[in-house]
Amino acid sequence: MKNSMKKVTTAILATMMIGVGAFAPVADNVDIFSQTSITAEAASVGKPTGLKSKTLSNSKIKLTWKKVKRASGYTVYMRENGKYKKVANCKSNTYTVKKLPNASRKYFKVRAYKTVKGKKVYGAYSTSWNTATNPQAAKGLKVSGTTDSTVTLKWSKIGCTNYRVFQMINGSWKQIATTSSTSYTVGGLSEGTSYQFRIRACKQDYRKVNHYGKYSTAVTATTTAAEPKFELTQSDVDRAVKELQQYSNEQCDFDAIFYTEQEMWDNIATRNLDNSSWGTPDTVSPDTYDSYDELYRKVKGHIDDLYRIIGKDQAHIVVYQQWHGDGSAINSDGKPAWEIYLLY
Structure with missing residues (x-):
């Protein structure tokens, strides 16, 4: 009679606790009368804290957490398809999850349990923890x-x-x-x-x-060896002068290109030109070009631009190499260069 009264009293107390919102640990597969007894005895099961991880490889993650007093063991859960599913039970406060996909992100939770009369009674879940496995080894480099x-x-x-x-x-x-x-x-x-x-x-x-x-x-x-840079030789200069002279003569009725500095000054003298009638010079250095043909096209392009601006019947074009009209070097390192003047 006394035992029956105790069970009833325990059941009533448990019902009151649940009714007012108190936490009641849950045991596996236990009827209401047995559950109330287990609830009263296992109410001290705590919540695991300090959950963290260490990624061991591209398929293993080691979880650790702080021990819970009077816990008989722990259950590890992993989220799959939006729901947490049981991975394993363990006695220690550490567990290594294996056979995971490489380079995959995972969420975990843990909760402690106490074994009472052969049944597991669980406390609250830990805070969730996320981590990832390592990628596989890089390959095919x-x-x-x-x-x-x-x-x-x-x-x-x-x-x-x-x-x-x-x-x-x-x-x-x-x-x-x-x-x-x-x-x-x-x-x-x-x-x-x-x-x-x-x-x-x-x-x-x-x-x-x-x-x-x-x-x-x-x-x-x-790395490959660099292509040798194009260097303007005297033979290139002679060829360019001849071809540019021919091109300019085809554009005008007079010789418009002079090779040497002295020839330029002699021609200016015969025309009674002063400095005010000189156009702004346009300098073309060969050092930045890869071939004679590229240099020729560049100088020819400058000449064409000047003709378009001034008009073929309004100006001579003077092209010479190495020195400015004031006697200073075009290139600071003394390499040949082209400079184009308008005389009008």
Whole structure:
């Protein structure tokens, strides 16, 4: 009789606790009368705190949390398709979740339980924790092209947020770029020089923490030798003068191009021209061109522009090399250059 009264009293107390919103721990598969007894005995099951993780690989995540007093064990949950599902039970306050997809973001929760009369009675869930597995090792890295100052790298696409590009500099690997593409061009390199590169993938979790895959195999690339720069020779000068003279004569009825500085001054003297009748000179240096043909087209283009501005019947065009009209060098390093004047 007394035992029956105790059970009834316990049931009433439990019902009152639930009715006023007090937390009542839940046990697995227990009827209402047994549950009330277990609730009274296991009300001290606490909520796990301090949940955190360490990503061990591209398929393993180790979870840890603070121990809960008087807990018999813990249950680990992982969110799948919007719902938290049980992963495992464990006795310790740490658990490694395995066989996860690489470069995948995951949410976890943990709750403690106390075993009462062979049944698990659970406390509250911990705060959720998110993290991610590492990407797989970067693969397929190769050199797809080189110039005298650049190296272009390409690699295979894998699941990740971005890729990190590394270069061997002074005996150590240094990160030189971050890209979401599967190719990258490294610039500012020296001609005819060998360089080493490697990459690795990075996955960011929901907390913006980076998780890295293993490095790719390193590749070596050698930049090409620079093309020799075009240098204007005396033979080029003679040819240009002849061809430009012929071109100008076809445009006007008089010789409009003079080769040497002295010839220019002699011609000016016969025309009784003063400085006020000179147009602004237009200087064309050959140092920046790759061939004779490119230089000829450039000088010819300047002449055509001046003819269009002034008119072919209104002006002579004087082209000479090496020196300005005041005797100073056109090029500070003394290299030949063209300077074009209008005389009108």
